[in-house]
Amino acid sequence: MFCRKTYLNVISTMDAEGINGCTKKANEPYSACKVIEQADYLYGSGETEKLYRLLVQHKNSEDAELLWRLARASRDLAQLSITSAEEKRQLAYDSLEYAKRALEKNEANSAAHKWYAICLSDVGDYEGIKVKIGNAFVIKEHFERAFELNPKDATSVHLMGVWCYSFAELPWYQRKIAAMLFATPPTSTYEEALRYFHMAEEADPNFYSKNLLFLGKTYLKLNNKKMALLWLSKAKDYPAHTEEDKQVGS
Numbered sequence: 001m002f003c004r005k006t007y008l009n010v011i012s013t014m015d016a017e018g019i020n021g022c023t024k025k026a027n028e029p030y031s032a033c034k035v036i037e038q039a040d041y042l043y044g045s046g047e048t049e050k051l052y053r054l055l056v057q058h059k060n061s062e063d064a065e066l067l068w069r070l071a072r073a074s075r076d077l078a079q080l081s082i083t084s085a086e087e088k089r090q091l092a093y094d095s096l097e098y099a100k101r102a103l104e105k106n107e108a109n110s111a112a113h114k115w116y117a118i119c120l121s122d123v124g125d126y127e128g129i130k131v132k133i134g135n136a137f138v139i140k141e142h143f144e145r146a147f148e149l150n151p152k153d154a155t156s157v158h159l160m161g162v163w164c165y166s167f168a169e170l171p172w173y174q175r176k177i178a179a180m181l182f183a184t185p186p187t188s189t190y191e192e193a194l195r196y197f198h199m200a201e202e203a204d205p206n207f208y209s210k211n212l213l214f215l216g217k218t219y220l221k222l223n224n225k226k227m228a229l230l231w232l233s234k235a236k237d238y239p240a241h242t243e244e245d246k247q248v249g250s
Helices: 034-045 047-055 062-079 085-105 112-129 129-149 152-166 172-180 190-203 209-221 224-234 242-249
Strands: none
Touching: 034 047, 034 062, 047 152, 062 085, 062 112, 085 112, 112 129, 112 152, 129 152, 129 172, 152 190, 152 209, 190 209, 209 224, 209 242
């Protein structure tokens, strides 16, 4: 459902618990904090494959901060054009499992909620329309929880906008299926989506090329061509740091 950010620049900041919000435990066979520090450097450098290789070594970790990063890295690897269809599918399910475990370790982790929602959406693409629509309720709940835990995270707000946009443009036949399957199927409007995209931009201006693109696309849906051109031009001129940014600007 959601067109993902290779994207989502979510790097935890240093807080009272230590580097990136983690604390080295006694008798720990490795320092999760050290791995996370290395992972954040690789993520910021766009080293998707190296990042995945680093983190997957620690897939049995008990650290929520490490696990949601592994979920993100697995998903980023799946987005690469060199990844086969079979590998993309496996990585989608792996990502969801890592995000689920991150939530089990720390329910109050905003990023874990966000990545669980994103990965659940990805898996829905392989599960059929009934599961996909049914998952939408859970996805929205986790995005809302992520935003509740971290109101400054522009990406969670952006993804709420994508959720709204996706259901606002749902084809008529899928709406009919949803109405048959659910007493109260998920619905939204372009106006609601636009509100979230603007909220994301206000929280962190120019943070993500896809937010600019969706602003333009939503204004087009609302027949406001002047504002659509403004935001689509910004998306086209956005500096390309990732493969996804290049696609937006092309």
